[in-house]
Amino acid sequence: MDLTAKTGTTEKTATTTSVLESFAHTSDPRLREVLASLTRHLHDFVRDIEPTQAEWERAIDFLTATGHMCDDTRQEFILLSDVLGVSMLVETINDHKAAAATDSTVLGPFHMTESPVRELGANIDLVGGGEPCVISGRVVSVDGTPLPGATLDVWQADDQGFYDVQQPEKQPPGNGRGLFTADAEGRFWFRSCVPSPYPIPTDGPVGSLLEATGRHPYRPAHVHFIVGAEGYSPVTTHIFVAGSDYLESDAVFAVKESLVEEFVEVDSPEEAAELGLANPFRRARFDIVLQPVIA
Amino acid sequence: MDLTAKTGTTEKTATTTSVLESFAHTSDPRLREVLASLTRHLHDFVRDIEPTQAEWERAIDFLTATGHMCDDTRQEFILLSDVLGVSMLVETINDHKAAAATDSTVLGPFHMTESPVRELGANIDLVGGGEPCVISGRVVSVDGTPLPGATLDVWQADDQGFYDVQQPEKQPPGNGRGLFTADAEGRFWFRSCVPSPYPIPTDGPVGSLLEATGRHPYRPAHVHFIVGAEGYSPVTTHIFVAGSDYLESDAVFAVKESLVEEFVEVDSPEEAAELGLANPFRRARFDIVLQPVIA
Structure with a gap:
């Protein structure tokens, strides 16, 4: 019995398909285009690096800390973009x-x-x-x-x-x-x-x-x-x-x-x-x- | 004179090359791999949708507001990931x-x-x-x-x-x-x-x-x-x-x-x-x- 069988490609693309479908009825065509592209590229990135749950948590923590650093005189997300x-x-x-x-x-x-x-x-x-x-x-x-x-x-x-x-x-x-x-x-x-x-x-x-x-x-x-x-x-x-x-x-x-x-x-x-x-x-x-x- | 000439592909990939080079000396090999992949996919996304400056500002504002929504009992970035x-x-x-x-x-x-x-x-x-x-x-x-x-x-x-x-x-x-x-x-x-x-x-x-x-x-x-x-x-x-x-x-x-x-x-x-x-x-x-x- 192979206990370490990797999840198949089909399962990994199924979520992407579901997310793309969920955005398909967005009334603003530009927003629809942006979110479809975001979903494809973001999911490609995740499939590329295959993050562990701990790495995903680190990413969530990093984004949260970046948001908490922003106030009227500090814009950490612009710095990150920079x-x-x-x-x-x-x-x-x-x-x-x-x-x-x-x-x-x-x-x-x-x-x-x-x-x-x-x-x-x-x-x-x-x-x-x-x-x-x-x-x-x-x-x-x-x-x-x-x-x-x-x-x-x-x-x-x-x-x-x-x-x-x-x-x-x-x-x-x-x-x-x-x-x-x-x-x-x-x-x-x-x-x-x-x-x-x-x-x-x-x-x-x-x-x-x-x-x-x-x-x-x-x-x-x-x-x-x-x-x-x-x-x-x-x-x-x-x-x-x-x-x-x-x-x-x-x-x-x-x-x-x-x-x-x-x-x-x-x-x-x-x-x-x-x-x-x-x-x-x-x-x-x-x-x-x-x-x-x-x- | 063509005043509306689009910026060439070379200029648009030059920044990506510079960013990839800037991360090339990261000592942790996994972090180096993740950041290289992030840079490629994030830049591909940006080149795909070609955001206006106003759209980029909206994205910065969205991420900032998402961070500000997070506290001890609310995790808006997990919701976003979800x-x-x-x-x-x-x-x-x-x-x-x-x-x-x-x-x-x-x-x-x-x-x-x-x-x-x-x-x-x-x-x-x-x-x-x-x-x-x-x-x-x-x-x-x-x-x-x-x-x-x-x-x-x-x-x-x-x-x-x-x-x-x-x-x-x-x-x-x-x-x-x-x-x-x-x-x-x-x-x-x-x-x-x-x-x-x-x-x-x-x-x-x-x-x-x-x-x-x-x-x-x-x-x-x-x-x-x-x-x-x-x-x-x-x-x-x-x-x-x-x-x-x-x-x-x-x-x-x-x-x-x-x-x-x-x-x-x-x-x-x-x-x-x-x-x-x-x-x-x-x-x-x-x-x-x-x-x-x-x-």
Whole structure:
């Protein structure tokens, strides 16, 4: 008598068939399509790895702990999506832009508070202490036409690698954030400190996953932008600091070569005084190129 | 100029390659295998459905809400696994038993408190009001040998379809639960009420999913068992009440024909008096068949 006979393929696909049938009457056709695909791929995954009951329980516990880690200032499921490359894949799939337009990249988990409206030229580094910099450029159309009145939502970590929401006791709300409006020639400029590479938060389940897999949690230094103008497709992107560590091994797979910009060191007491920055400082100049909405 | 050019296949698989490489140095070979498979199947799913950013955000919100629904008495991720057929699939994959042994089925989300130790014959219906029943049988080996001292962990919903942990204000802890030890001939028996079909909890994200897909949330009436004996593989299973509604459309896909048992109506004042039950009552008789642990 064979006591260890493996369950047959028929039994293992019967459940899949039943689940697919259970979703067959979903009235929303898109939801029906998504759930049918989810069922097929999820069941394929389970049949592929053949988890033990204990492994299945670990997966349930991992997802539960991930959910419990989420609150108003922490989004562990976005982090999980990020470190599994899903956020970047979704981003790539939705990137239908013209070659000339600025590349997009992931939103990330820290765009959770509204950026304060600021005047062009404002310093978004409300704390000080980091290496000062000035970031400037133009928002233009793919044919080079300036886009006056374009909006730029900017957010970045400080020189120690932390966002305001991560250090409410140390950073005032809105530190490193600003909502700017480009001038009549589409120009923008603001002051800040050079951002630092930083680890994504590692004190939750995603951090445990990275540790168990020998992956470092660091992201290369970057400034986030969401840029929009009437009649144009908005772009969600980062500008990465050239020369930063981890450009080749971003923990969330979000680096695109086209988004790496030089933060050039400027040693000019006159210019520094004019800008209201300490000397020396760094300067980054780049344009954001938007494409018209397809009618 | 083609402004709507779709992102190429190369870009869409590049992220997958990067993620697979990032997990390549995981020291635990099983974890490495699971994460590689997860990455491939999850990315295949995403490429298959091509979610918009808004759809991706809805998925993040759904998982977050599912996590927030979990606490000491509610496990929404198990419910999600159940209604997607994953729990039953994992159960089927791990069912390496001999044909003669009792079939297993899913654990379900309500085995979260320890069942109180009870004497054989005890009534696990501490509230009363339902249709009384007596459940009896033997725990035996695949060759028919009785298994004295076998343990039976039993839990069930009441006649209104609720478990004790769902109604702490109405049901005393341990209502519908009992941990029994079979006698010297492997026999067990206890009293209860006939369980009712019931909806899985619908006030969370899983309930919203069922509603959006036109699926009912009901499970056919059943009693849960985990039965073990020294030297034998334990079985986690249900006994379903023959004739119950929803046997053909269990919301969690857990019905196996071999687990459906008659709860026969008995009209005998003498027997009822002897059992300490109201007349008429119902009687279910079945054996639990375990197989030896493979050395």
